[in-house]
Amino acid sequence: MIAVLTGGTGGAKFVDGLRQIVPPEELTLIVNTGDDLIWWGLYMSPDLDSIAYVLAGLLSKERGWGVKGDTFYCLQAMGDLGQPIWFHVGDRDLAVHLLRSKLMAEGKTLSEATKEIASRLGVTAKILPMTNSRVESRIGTPVGELSFEEYFVQRWYQDPVQSVHFAGAAEAQPAPGVVDAIMSANAILLAPSNPVTSIGPILAVPGIREALRETQAPVVAVSPIVGGAPVAGPAGILMAAQGLPVSIAGVAQAYRDFLDLLVVDTRDAAAAEKLRETGFHVQCARTVMKTAEDKAQLARAVVALISGASTAPASTD
Amino acid sequence: MIAVLTGGTGGAKFVDGLRQIVPPEELTLIVNTGDDLIWWGLYMSPDLDSIAYVLAGLLSKERGWGVKGDTFYCLQAMGDLGQPIWFHVGDRDLAVHLLRSKLMAEGKTLSEATKEIASRLGVTAKILPMTNSRVESRIGTPVGELSFEEYFVQRWYQDPVQSVHFAGAAEAQPAPGVVDAIMSANAILLAPSNPVTSIGPILAVPGIREALRETQAPVVAVSPIVGGAPVAGPAGILMAAQGLPVSIAGVAQAYRDFLDLLVVDTRDAAAAEKLRETGFHVQCARTVMKTAEDKAQLARAVVALISGASTAPASTD
Numbered sequence: 001m002i003a004v005l006t007g008g009t010g011g012a013k014f015v016d017g018l019r020q021i022v023p024p025e026e027l028t029l030i031v032n033t034g035d036d037l038i039w040w041g042l043y044m045s046p047d048l049d050s051i052a053y054v055l056a057g058l059l060s061k062e063r064g065w066g067v068k069g070d071t072f073y074c075l076q077a078m079g080d081l082g083q084p085i086w087f088h089v090g091d092r093d094l095a096v097h098l099l100r101s102k103l104m105a106e107g108k109t110l111s112e113a114t115k116e117i118a119s120r121l122g123v124t125a126k127i128l129p130m131t132n133s134r135v136e137s138r139i140g141t142p143v144g145e146l147s148f149e150e151y152f153v154q155r156w157y158q159d160p161v162q163s164v165h166f167a168g169a170a171e172a173q174p175a176p177g178v179v180d181a182i183m184s185a186n187a188i189l190l191a192p193s194n195p196v197t198s199i200g201p202i203l204a205v206p207g208i209r210e211a212l213r214e215t216q217a218p219v220v221a222v223s224p225i226v227g228g229a230p231v232a233g234p235a236g237i238l239m240a241a242q243g244l245p246v247s248i249a250g251v252a253q254a255y256r257d258f259l260d261l262l263v264v265d266t267r268d269a270a271a272a273e274k275l276r277e278t279g280f281h282v283q284c285a286r287t288v289m290k291t292a293e294d295k296a297q298l299a300r301a302v303v304a305l306i307s308g309a310s311t312a313p314a315s316t317d
Numbered sequence: 318m319i320a321v322l323t324g325g326t327g328g329a330k331f332v333d334g335l336r337q338i339v340p341p342e343e344l345t346l347i348v349n350t351g352d353d354l355i356w357w358g359l360y361m362s363p364d365l366d367s368i369a370y371v372l373a374g375l376l377s378k379e380r381g382w383g384v385k386g387d388t389f390y391c392l393q394a395m396g397d398l399g400q401p402i403w404f405h406v407g408d409r410d411l412a413v414h415l416l417r418s419k420l421m422a423e424g425k426t427l428s429e430a431t432k433e434i435a436s437r438l439g440v441t442a443k444i445l446p447m448t449n450s451r452v453e454s455r456i457g458t459p460v461g462e463l464s465f466e467e468y469f470v471q472r473w474y475q476d477p478v479q480s481v482h483f484a485g486a487a488e489a490q491p492a493p494g495v496v497d498a499i500m501s502a503n504a505i506l507l508a509p510s511n512p513v514t515s516i517g518p519i520l521a522v523p524g525i526r527e528a529l530r531e532t533q534a535p536v537v538a539v540s541p542i543v544g545g546a547p548v549a550g551p552a553g554i555l556m557a558a559q560g561l562p563v564s565i566a567g568v569a570q571a572y573r574d575f576l577d578l579l580v581v582d583t584r585d586a587a588a589a590e591k592l593r594e595t596g597f598h599v600q601c602a603r604t605v606m607k608t609a610e611d612k613a614q615l616a617r618a619v620v621a622l623i624s625g626a627s628t629a630p631a632s633t634d
Contacts, residue, residue: 041419071390077412081437091408095394102358120398 002303003185003217007032007198009064009232010224011191012050017295018189019055021303024125028181029055030208032193033110033129034137034166034201035148039087040078042094042101046149047198048114048129049096056121067092086154111175128181130202133172137197138165139238148197157234161241164196169204174211182211187306190221192231192287195254196238212258218306219260222287222298223251226265231288247271252280263287263302319620320502320534324349324515326381326549327541328508329367334612335506336372338620341442345498346372347525349510350427350446351454351483351518352465356404357395359411359418363466364515365431365446366413373438384409403471428492445498447519450489454514455482456555465514474551478558481513486521491528499528504623507538509548509604512571513555529575535623536577539604539615540568543582548605564588569597580604580619600625 002022006015006029018027029051036045046065053059053067060068070090079085089097096117103113109132118127139151140163151157182188193199203209212219228247230236236246244250248264248271255262262280264272265287272282285301288294319339323332323346335344349364363382370376370384377385387407396402406414413434420430426449435444456468457480468474499505510516520526529536545564547553553563561567565581565588572579579597581589582604589599602618605611 040415041422042415067394071388071408073388073408074391074411074415077384077409078415081412081416081434083412083416091388091390091411092394094391094408094411095398095400098357098359098391098395099398099400105358117398 001026001028001181001185002187002189002306003028003030003181004189004191005030005193005199005202006051006191007035007047007193007202009050011047011193011198012054012059012064013289013295014189014191014193014222014298015051016054016059016292017289017297017299018303019125020292020296021299024055024123027125028177028185029125029127030178030181030202031127031129032198032201033131034135034197035152036134036136037087037147037149039089039097040083042097043104044087044089044097045100045110045114045129048110048127049093051127052096052114052118052121052123055118055123055125055127058121066090087149088153109175111177126177126181128177129175130178130208131172131205132175133168135166135168135172135201135205137201138167139197140164152234157237161234161237164200164238164242166201166204169201170206172205174205174207178205179207179211182208182217183215185215185217187217187303188212188215188219189302190219190255192222192224194224194230194233194235194238195244195251196235196242199254209258219255219258220302220306221251221255221259221262222302223248223262223264223268225251226288227267228271248282249275249278252278252282256280261305263305318343318345318498318502319504319506319623320345320347320498321506321508322347322516322519323368323508323510324352324364324519325510326367328364328510328515329371329376329381330606330612331506331508331510331539331615332368333371333376333609334606334614334616335620336442337609337613338616341372341440344442345494345502346442346444347495347498347519348444348446349515349518350448351452351514352469353451353453354404354464354466356406356414357400359414360421361404361406361414362417362427362431362446365427365444366410368444369413369431369435369438369440372435372440372442372444375438383407404466405470426492428494443494443498445494446492447495447525448489448522449492450485452483452485452489452518452522454518455484456514457481469551474554478551478554481517481555481559483518483521486518487523489522491522491524495522496524496528499525499534500532502532502534504534504620505529505532505536506619507536507572509539509541511541511547511550511552511555512561512568513552513559516571526575536572536575537619537623538568538572538576538579539619540565540579540581540585542568543605544584545588565599566592566595569599573597578622578625580622
């Protein structure tokens with residue numbers, strides 16, 4: 001059994017690789033919900049959706065989010081009605097938001113709604129939201145505090161980041177099954193997701209970070225930073241804003257208290273050598289995923305490395 | 318100023334004619350909401366939508382409901398998710414349901430949401446729901462009590478009708494502006510809608526029927542029954558179930574306490590003559606609307622007849 005902490009487009013790509021080489025029944029996905037938003041009156045959970053879609057074989061590979069081949073007629077009509085349309089919801093995608101919102105309005109938890117949607121999509125892997133509470137990533141900028149989607153999608157991450165916090169995290173609890181999955185897994189993987197706003201919110205839920213420290217299973221992270229820059233998105237900006245070096249060392253630092261092994265790209269071999277000298281376990285692999293084969297190859301490499309990963313923290317400072 | 322009581326596809330066609338010959342600012346539409354339903358968790362008001370769409374020039378003429386040229390990708394996806402899809406909601410149509418549901422969730426009344434949607438669609442005629450309360454047409458059948466949409470759309474009006482009632486009507490109040498519109502109009506028209514489940518719910522809201530009796534303006538109805546049968550839909554079945562003859566005489570009877578003039582189709586000239594003998598004012602016109610010109614012609618004929626209509630009730634029994 002493998003538990004994966006994931007969020008964002010990098011996470012979805014990594015899971016797309018894993019599903020090619022691990023039986024879905026052996027996968028538990030613990031998913032960031034810090035990007036969740038109310039949009040057009042509906043509850044939207046972009047990272048839960050991406051994971052459900054990728055496991056169902058429905059994710060748009062061109063866009064990295066939403067349903068492949070989707071249309072946007074409702075979005076156009078919402079624009080004609082004077083409603084905001086910067087968050088692009090496709091017509092088929094909308095069905096999942098409608099169903100989730102309906103289930104939650106009926107009193108179901110996000111976990112329960114997630115389970116029902118996954119089942120309806122034919123997904124047999126276990127998808128867990130990090131929490132059933134509302135935890136919202138908030139980005140402080142000169143124009144004010146923004147939700148992650150406002151910062152990332154609406155404003156194209158152009159605003160200087162002054163702060164990041166996870167509103168509601170202190171009062172949140174891990175969703176049912178999350179801590180169990182971490183404690184009972186044979187390995188825990190951290191997808192090459194943004195450490196600040198994709199993995200960060202998960203770690204901010206009290207109990208999850210502690211479980212990662214305590215579990216007997218190896219905790220293996222794949223670096224989203226390659227050659228000193230993020231493969232995609234605002235990870236670099238956000239890491240810098242959090243005082244982390246934008247490098248594999250920064251990733252290692254973000255996870256230092258529970259990480260057993262960091263998998264970095266082959267082009268970071270020199271940086272990996274330096275990082276090893278500070279006491280971290282680091283391995284190299286081809287981590288940039290462009291094709292289906294790239295994804296499978298990375299998943300295969302990471303799974304092969306699991307058995308070699310020590311379960312003792314690589315660094316305890 | 319003309320006030321029109323309307324519902325269903327016959328009502329939308331009639332309003333499509335009126336908008337061709339009456340300036341929109343001079344039209345107030347008082348619309349049936351007895352067909353309203355919660356669908357996919359959203360509040361849907363089929364008759365309000367049809368009237369808004371027809372006035373905006375967006376109504377599908379092929380279907381008689383929904384948005385012209387609409388697609389149904391979200392509907393297909395909802396079906397794939399195991400959700401009911403017998404009520405056909407198009408992708409563009411969905412935008413109006415989303416906006417209305419959002420506005421109502423924010424505390425707006427149905428009147429206020431209707432006004433905002435009409436304004437967003439560029440409609441300058443005044444569209445009023447009959448009431449802001451929930452009044453639901455309920456059809457008693459051997460398989461149990463059905464909502465109108467269940468009876469009509471889901472089950473193709475195949476079930477024998479044992480009863481019709483309007484749940485919630487006794488406690489309902491006319492929406493703001495409805496009674497005023499009836500009392501201050503120069504004429505009140507009843508569209509060739511189903512008298513039982515399109516006009517009936519409007520008349521069941523306490524105060525509306527009384528206003529129709531009291532207004533000084535002529536009240537003119539167009540018969541939806543032509544040659545002893547409805548032009549379309551279950552009007553005949555429902556009238557029979559309510560003990561009304563399925564004829565122009567049945568329509569006259571449904572409205573007898575406030576009707577000043579009944580406009581019937583030219584092919585009902587003989588029946589019209591008989592009805593006149595019972596004291597009703599009846600005029601003939603071509604009432605079957607297939608083309609845009611048919612609609613305009615009927616509207617023109619009805620408007621021309623208004624001035625000739627007596628404001629005294631034609632029959633007071």
